[in-house]
Amino acid sequence: MDLDLTTTNQALRNRGAKLTLYVVPGRGTIGVRGTWTDAAGVRKQRKAGLGCPATPGGLIEAEQIATAMHQAISEGIDPTTVVLRAKHQPGQAIPEKPVTVAEAIATFEKDYWQTRKRLPNTELTWQRYQMILNRLPANGVLSLGLLQQILLETTEPDSRTRQMTCMQFERLLKKSGVEGSEQLRMLRGNYKPQERELPTxxxxxxxxxxxxxxxxxxxxxxxxxxxxxxxxxxxxxxxxxxxxxxxxxxxxxxxxxxxxxxxxxxxxxxxxxxxxxxxxxxxxxxxxxxxxxxxxxxxxxxxxxxxxxxxxxxxxxxxxxxxxxxxxxxxxxxxxxxxxxxxxxxxxxxxxxxxxxxxxxxxxxxxxxxxxxxxxxxxxxxxxxx
Structure with a gap:
């Protein structure tokens, strides 16, 4: 299991998940450790048992749960709710593997060029989109929480940059089938362009x-x-x-x-x-x-x-x-x-x-x-x- 755990944990990190899977000593099951905020608002390093057997099949299931936990953490949700849901609903499908930012942008770009000819103006528009989307970590998991964080860290309130970034992030979520575009829309602000100075x-x-x-x-x-x-x-x-x-x-x-x-x-x-x-x-x-x-x-x-x-x-x-x-x-x-x-x-x-x-x-x-x-x-x- 050591080699499989190392490979799986590296895959989690590549997707931006700062969680580590491990075998619970004496139990033959898989647990997860990481830092997150619980329902009471306390943030600290924690461990949680996943209840998955320490087998190749159990490791696949544990990776899926850990990925879903990462998405919950990104959205400010106590990730142990994902663990409890997985434990108490045996036989039900674990949430699908979240989409990475790189995968989402690739889908967005493909859709963009399927509806437009490659012309100087459309190329320029896509370059502007890319400048905005490149602020996101390519290996991160696409989620509302991640986009909110990047939006607030890289743009000023009521600015044109905030408005344009918000619009592109909304489109990215919609094209990827990830919920949250309406919540992002609320962050656009009240940007108004400066009045144009005209000659007499x-x-x-x-x-x-x-x-x-x-x-x-x-x-x-x-x-x-x-x-x-x-x-x-x-x-x-x-x-x-x-x-x-x-x-x-x-x-x-x-x-x-x-x-x-x-x-x-x-x-x-x-x-x-x-x-x-x-x-x-x-x-x-x-x-x-x-x-x-x-x-x-x-x-x-x-x-x-x-x-x-x-x-x-x-x-x-x-x-x-x-x-x-x-x-x-x-x-x-x-x-x-x-x-x-x-x-x-x-x-x-x-x-x-x-x-x-x-x-x-x-x-x-x-x-x-x-x-x-x-x-x-x-x-x-x-x-x-x-």
Whole structure:
């Protein structure tokens, strides 16, 4: 039995269980020793008889009980309840061998790629998931208690990191069939992102007037004027009435759908000669998708990445610093958000604006509620003071 016990105890440690099986002297049965907290809340080193015979078959049964005890300890439960259940229910199956963290992550990853294509954006998302999941001990037994412990030790309350970690741990439990995701959800906290600092229209005009003659100038001006997403810019087809057609690429893993958007203000079309379409190819042979079947999300991701990289050009750095100051973190998505706020401040019909931007009115109101409320209050105050 000595060799078998050594092998079994090593297997328990590989699963994160700090318990040791041994043969009870003079009884011919197997016991377990370790440190745990009993029902009275006292934590100390203890021993417990498992009642399993000191035979190869009994050792297998004892290993299963010890593994279930480890899971109970991880969840803050007195593990002797597992021993009592095993002793008083002969013939019933011992709880299944718990899943290790490594096994659970492997299952999670397999499920993730079964429902997604390998694209730059999905690869990046999985890398973010991995950064969170790598905080867990690979050889540990997956349990609610373990995830709660890691969550509380590695994240701050009400932080985005806490929220994102909690969400991934919940998914890991669900995919592995382990209970506890609802209890984890309660630990997400009340994280709220900081309000985005947006440029004024005066600053945008000053910036784009300088940038317009450069490689990515048309794209920046078009996005500021029509409020579309960066990856939708190559699909813009302008009309003379101030509207344009573009492909709405909001839905991932689906072909984009055509939508109509409008320029606001319309005079920016002539100011920056937007009818003269100038879309740089960047890393692609052709960066222009007009029909849904011409769109490729991987190409779009690379193209947008090249556009964002253009901010490192000297003319960008100098102009941004001059217009916004050295500390301002400019992003091309500011063009889209500023379009929405501009339309709100001008009391343009927000249902039409939501359609133009390619999302629902509900999402539009949620995202830009702060500016809508401020505009409504100013309008009400103007009436009161008339």
């Amino acid at each position: 229209d005066e600053q945008l005009v000053q910036l784009i007037d300088v940038i317009r003659p450069t490689k990515w100038g048309w794209c920046l001006a078009a996005m500021a004027t029509f409020g579309c997403r960066p990856g939708e810019v190559p699909s813009l087809q302008l009309h003379r009435d101030g509207t344009a057609e573009c492909l709405s690429i909001k839905e991932k893993l689906r072909l984009p759908t055509p939508r109509t958007c409008f320029a606001y203000p319309k005079e920016w079309i002539d100011r920056w000669t937007l009818h003269e379409v100038e879309i740089p190819t960047g890393p692609l042979e052709e960066a222009r998708w007009i029909k849904p079947n011409q769109f490729d999300s991987a190409d779009s991701e690379r193209w947008v990445a090249a556009w964002r990289g253009a901010r490192q050009a000297q003319i960008y750095k100098e102009t941004i610093a001059e217009v916004f100051g050295d500390d301002y973190r400019f992003d091309i998505y500011d063009m889209r958000h500023r379009w929405a706020v501009r339309s709100i401040e001008a009391n343009v019909n927000q249902s039409l604006c939501a359609q133009s931007m390619g999302h629902s009115l509900q999402m539009h109101e949620q995202r830009y509620q702060r500016w809508m409320t401020a505009t409504d209050l100013r309008a009400a105050m103007a009436k009161l003071t008339m």
